Amino acid sequence: MDVSSLPQPGQRRSLVRIVSASMIGTTVEWYDFFLYTSAAALVFNTLFFPTSDPLTGTLLAFTTYAIGFAARPIGGLVFGHFGDRIGRKKLLVASLLMMGGATFLIGLLPTYASIGVAAPILLTLLRLVQGFALGGEWGGAVLIVSEHGDARRRGFWASWPQAGVPAGNLLATAVLAVLAAWQPADAFEAWGWRIPFLLSALLVVVGLWVRLAVAESPVFLDAARRASERGADERAPVVEVLRRSWRQVLIAMGARMGENVSYYVITAFILVYVTQTLGLERSVALNAVLVASAVHLVVIPLWGLLSDVVGRRAVYLFGAVGMAVWSFVFFVLLDTRSAGVIMVAATVGLVLHGAMYGPQAAFFSELFGTRVRYSGASIGYQLASIGAGAVAPLIAVALLAAWDSTVPVSLYVVGMCLLSVIAVLLATETRGAALDDGDTVVAELPSGKARVTT
Numbered sequence: 428m429d430v431s432s433l434p435q436p437g438q439r440r441s442l443v444r445i446v447s448a449s450m451i452g453t454t455v456e457w458y459d460f461f462l463y464t465s466a467a468a469l470v471f472n473t474l475f476f477p478t479s480d481p482l483t484g485t486l487l488a489f490t491t492y493a494i495g496f497a498a499r500p501i502g503g504l505v506f507g508h509f510g511d512r513i514g515r516k517k518l519l520v521a522s523l524l525m526m527g528g529a530t531f532l533i534g535l536l537p538t539y540a541s542i543g544v545a546a547p548i549l550l551t552l553l554r555l556v557q558g559f560a561l562g563g564e565w566g567g568a569v570l571i572v573s574e575h576g577d578a579r580r581r582g583f584w585a586s587w588p589q590a591g592v593p594a595g596n597l598l599a600t601a602v603l604a605v606l607a608a609w610q611p612a613d614a615f616e617a618w619g620w621r622i623p624f625l626l627s628a629l630l631v632v633v634g635l636w637v638r639l640a641v642a643e644s645p646v647f648l649d650a651a652r653r654a655s656e657r658g659a660d661e662r663a664p665v666v667e668v669l670r671r672s673w674r675q676v677l678i679a680m681g682a683r684m685g686e687n688v689s690y691y692v693i694t695a696f697i698l699v700y701v702t703q704t705l706g707l708e709r710s711v712a713l714n715a716v717l718v719a720s721a722v723h724l725v726v727i728p729l730w731g732l733l734s735d736v737v738g739r740r741a742v743y744l745f746g747a748v749g750m751a752v753w754s755f756v757f758f759v760l761l762d763t764r765s766a767g768v769i770m771v772a773a774t775v776g777l778v779l780h781g782a783m784y785g786p787q788a789a790f791f792s793e794l795f796g797t798r799v800r801y802s803g804a805s806i807g808y809q810l811a812s813i814g815a816g817a818v819a820p821l822i823a824v825a826l827l828a829a830w831d832s833t834v835p836v837s838l839y840v841v842g843m844c845l846l847s848v849i850a851v852l853l854a855t856e857t858r859g860a861a862l863d864d865g866d867t868v869v870a871e872l873p874s875g876k877a878r879v880t881t
Contacts, residue, residue: 502562681850
């Protein structure tokens with residue numbers, strides 16, 4: 428083993444700081460985003476979309492939730508372009524400010540009862556800002572870690588920003604669970620739901636303070652220097668990535684489908700199913716998601732670490748196949764109406780989801796060259812969100828309403844997991860690929876290992 432390839436103590440400390448800063452910022456942004464998701468399932472249906480049918484109101488609330496996803500690819504394109512041109516750090520700061528501002532304003536919004544149709548319109552506009560900001564967040568957060576770390580443990584280190592997703596969900600769910608337990612239902616619906624949105628301002632200040640201390644990616648700085656020395660006019664990163672790396676973009680999109688759909692069925696649709704179909708208290712669903720998210724937070728880096736040992740594809744495929752099987756078991760366990768069993772259903776589901784999400788950051792980062800990496804990873808990741816997570820709760824609610832059965836919902840998850848399996852099987856094994864060349868191309872050797880050429 429070449430000891431010189433391993434990070435030295437000073438480098439490791441620097442990497443830990445970068446990982447911590449990236450994860451804290453990601454946690455804050457996903458707290459904001461998930462807060463909306465939970466509120467859409469619990470209170471927005473009556474406050475902003477009052478109808479005689481609760482399920483219809485929920486569908487309308489989830490429609491604005493989906494609109495936020497529609498804005499994510501646009502954010503990915505814009506942030507990806509500038510992130511590949513001027514650096515990762517500046518864009519990470521901008522995304523945090525945009526997300527936090529939109530979330531805080533949602534907490535101040537008048538409801539339908541106060542200003543009529545203007546209320547859902549304003550809510551939708553702020554959701555668009557949230558989606559736009561989040562579209563640029565993911566690429567920058569995972570890339571700045573991937574490009575600082577070493578190839579041998581990239582899966583582990585890059586998975587920590589991914590863990591910011593369950594951390595944000597954990598924080599959002601915990602705040603809502605405390606408020607739901609502390610307040611009567613009418614008080615929570617009248618004003619209590621606003622508290623976690625307003626708390627976002629404090630979290631953004633903390634996240635901003637941490638992110639401003641992060642150093643720019645040395646891989647990006649080196650690629651930018653070499654591009655400047657060449658002096659040649661470069662195409663826009665989005666044009667270049669679609670011209671040279673369209674196959675990798677499609678692979679990333681396909682790999683995302685099962686992962687993204689299954690996640691929102693487990694964390695968002697469960698709130699609707701447990702409260703409206705099973706008739707249980709909202710605290711049962713919130714506590715289940717709370718415990719499951721805590722376990723999810725722990726296992727994501729472990730799956731990332733395993734991908735450093737056995738490869739990205741093997742771990743990803745295990746998660747996709749496991750989730751397809753669990754999608755049927757999941758609803759059987761929910762139907763027991765037992766709080767403990769429901770908790771197990773959500774927890775096992777997110778453990779299997781983590782097998783896809785843990786290696787994903789390193790996997791997607793390794794698919795693209797440095798000068799188009801932010802654009803390529805963001806486009807693949809965020810475009811898939813439109814056809815996956817954006818519509819997953821909508822489709823699940825519609826299938827349940829149409830068939831009065833969860834079997835179609837499970838089949839829907841299976842179909843999306845199958846797409847992920849196909850995409851990953853078509854991909855090369857990227858474990859160990861170098862990220863330090865702006866013209867990197869990953870090719871597959873007969874052994875299945877990655878070769879890096881320029």
